[in-house]
Amino acid sequence: MRTRFQQALDELRQRLLLMGGLAEQAVDRACRAYTERDLTICHTVLEGESQINAAEREIDELAFDLLAMQQPMAVDLRFIMAVIKINSDLERVGDQAVNITERVMDMVELPAEDLPVDIPRMATAVGAMVRRSLESFIEGKAELAMAVLEMDNVVDRMRDEAFIMLVKTMNERPQATRQALDALLVTRNLERVADHATNIAEDVIFWVRGADVRHNAIPETTAPAKK
Amino acid sequence: MRTRFQQALDELRQRLLLMGGLAEQAVDRACRAYTERDLTICHTVLEGESQINAAEREIDELAFDLLAMQQPMAVDLRFIMAVIKINSDLERVGDQAVNITERVMDMVELPAEDLPVDIPRMATAVGAMVRRSLESFIEGKAELAMAVLEMDNVVDRMRDEAFIMLVKTMNERPQATRQALDALLVTRNLERVADHATNIAEDVIFWVRGADVRHNAIPETTAPAKK
Numbered sequence: 001m002r003t004r005f006q007q008a009l010d011e012l013r014q015r016l017l018l019m020g021g022l023a024e025q026a027v028d029r030a031c032r033a034y035t036e037r038d039l040t041i042c043h044t045v046l047e048g049e050s051q052i053n054a055a056e057r058e059i060d061e062l063a064f065d066l067l068a069m070q071q072p073m074a075v076d077l078r079f080i081m082a083v084i085k086i087n088s089d090l091e092r093v094g095d096q097a098v099n100i101t102e103r104v105m106d107m108v109e110l111p112a113e114d115l116p117v118d119i120p121r122m123a124t125a126v127g128a129m130v131r132r133s134l135e136s137f138i139e140g141k142a143e144l145a146m147a148v149l150e151m152d153n154v155v156d157r158m159r160d161e162a163f164i165m166l167v168k169t170m171n172e173r174p175q176a177t178r179q180a181l182d183a184l185l186v187t188r189n190l191e192r193v194a195d196h197a198t199n200i201a202e203d204v205i206f207w208v209r210g211a212d213v214r215h216n217a218i219p220e221t222t223a224p225a226k227k
Numbered sequence: 228m229r230t231r232f233q234q235a236l237d238e239l240r241q242r243l244l245l246m247g248g249l250a251e252q253a254v255d256r257a258c259r260a261y262t263e264r265d266l267t268i269c270h271t272v273l274e275g276e277s278q279i280n281a282a283e284r285e286i287d288e289l290a291f292d293l294l295a296m297q298q299p300m301a302v303d304l305r306f307i308m309a310v311i312k313i314n315s316d317l318e319r320v321g322d323q324a325v326n327i328t329e330r331v332m333d334m335v336e337l338p339a340e341d342l343p344v345d346i347p348r349m350a351t352a353v354g355a356m357v358r359r360s361l362e363s364f365i366e367g368k369a370e371l372a373m374a375v376l377e378m379d380n381v382v383d384r385m386r387d388e389a390f391i392m393l394v395k396t397m398n399e400r401p402q403a404t405r406q407a408l409d410a411l412l413v414t415r416n417l418e419r420v421a422d423h424a425t426n427i428a429e430d431v432i433f434w435v436r437g438a439d440v441r442h443n444a445i446p447e448t449t450a451p452a453k454k
Contacts, residue, residue, distance in 0.1 A: 060433075064308060071298045081291060084311060088426075170397055170404045177397045177404070184408075188415065199315075206287075 005070060009079065012062050013138070016083055016090070019055045020134045023090040024127060026052065026097035027193055031123035033104045034186060037112065042101040052094035059087045082207035086137060089196040089203075093130065096189045096196075103182040103189070113176040115183050116165040119190075122158045125151065126190045129197035136201060142208045148201035155194040162187040232297060236306065239289050240365070243310055243317070246282045247361045250317040251354060253279065253324035254420055258350035260331045261413060264339065269328040279321035286314045309434035313364065316423040316430075320357065323416045323423075330409040330416070340403040342410050343392040346417075349385045352378065353417045356424035363428060369435045375428035382421040389414040 026045050033041035063084050066072065072080065129151050136144035166180045166187075173180075253272050260268035290307050293299065299307065356378050363371035393407045393414075400407075 060308075064304060064437075067294065067304050067308075068301050074295050077291060077294050081287075081294075081311060084308065085315060088312060088315070167405055167408060170408075171401055174398055174401055178394055181394060181397075181408075181411075185415070188412070210291075 005066070005072070005076075008062070008066055008069070009076060012059065012066065012080070012083055015055070015059050015062065016086060017134065017138065019052065019059060019087065019090050020130070022048065022052050022055060023093040023097070024130050026094050027100070027123065027130070027190075028127060030097040030100035030104070031119060031186075031190075033101055034107075034119050037104070037108045039105065039108060042104055045097050045101045049094055049098055052091060056087055056091040060084065063087070078207045078210045082137070082203045085203045086200050089199045093193050093196050096193045099189045100186050103186050107179055107182045110179055113173070113179040115176070115180055116169060117162045117183050117187065118158075119183065119186055122155065122162070122187060122190050125155050125158065126193045126197070129155065129194050130200075133197040133200035133204065136204045137207075140204070140208050142205045145201035145204040145208075148197055152194055152198045155191060159187050159191045232293070232299070232303075235289070235293055235296070236303060239286065239293065239307070239310055242282070242286050242289065243313060244361065244365065246279070246286060246314065246317050247357070249275065249279050249282060250320040250324070251357050253321050254327070254350065254357070254417075255354060257324040257327035257331070258346060258413075258417075260328055261334070261346050264331070264335045266332065266335060269332055272324050272328045276321055276325050279318060283314055283318040287311065290314075305434045305437045309364070309430045312430045313427050316426045320420050320423050323420045326416045327413050330413050334406055334409045337406055340400070340406040342403070342407055343396060344389045344410050344414065345385075346410065346413055349382065349389070349414060349417050352382050352385065353420045353424070356382070356421050357427075360424040360427035360431065363431045367431070367435050369432045372428035372431040372435075375424055379421055379425045382418055386414050386418045 026048055029041050029045050029048075032038070033045065063080050066080055067077075129148050132144060132151070133148045136142070136148065162184065166184045169180045170177045253275055256268050256272050256275075259265070260272065290311050293307055294304075356375050359371060359378070360375045363369070363375065389411065393411045396407045397404045
């Protein structure tokens, strides 16, 4: 039989997943707004921010109540600590989506320029990192989290390539400087999303490995959900 | 008489302050490296990063042990949760210092250009935000934390001014594009440090207000140190 505490841990996990979905969707939309130069999508992202902020506060309060409720086992403590950290990373992923839309709103005021940067490709890579970091959390698998850390290098390389190409554009086509700069800042925002996914993966490793070391196995309470 | 738990809370507070000192120093040094175009200072910052990362892990472990040790009172729980969050913000302040030195290392390879941006002034404002956010934490004062939130607008304005002026430079002096871009990215890094100080201030408000609401006063354990 499941205790109330275990049910509450499940709810915490579920809410964090919903929060992850909101954050991921926001980045996805912001990048679509970039590609389609669409202000309506920008406004959807801006309006969604308060929802993400509210979700963050609710998760924090729930985590707090769980810590206060009774003395959790060490593995559950690590799980709750990981949730608190992942929660704040997801909120900041949402902030990055807002930052991207600000660049898009600047860009749509200017003439469209063909720029040597593949934002959709970078967005796909970054979105995969966020999704896999959350998967590693749900399944409690350090190996999946390790894979996210490796993907970060790929995104860093994309950012460096974009930097070189966009500086070249600024030098060769001064009339495109501002647009190139906006695109460059979008790549920086996406890189920061990747950094948050990396942080999430590290928190998962902290949770799983710490649990393994101290308990030699993950008790049912925080064990991965069966597929 | 102070319990072992209370002593451990004090130690946690002290370590977080030391961590804050390291992070602040790293940003300060990175900005000095910018002004003086000094690679030696850059390397000092890069070498200091692992120290900051180690301090973060130690604080997390101590916070974890405190949560596991016994059932803390609600106000102490909120304090420990605030420490966990502030800790991760401070580590990322250190990351920003590293990012700034990377821009400086790019810049010193290029001819020096006179740029219309006052990095030292912005660094001073940002440094004050970090310091005050930590003061608000030490003194447990929500008013001090509120003041930090207001300072964030000033830094955002500096960033926006820098953006406009540096884009102008890129258009008027194409040979200075890359240097202007490096400076622009430094202003973005400083803005992120300001964002972390803002997050810290918000965590202090969460801790103090939450404690006030639930307990109507801050018990001695986590009360501000006497000046």
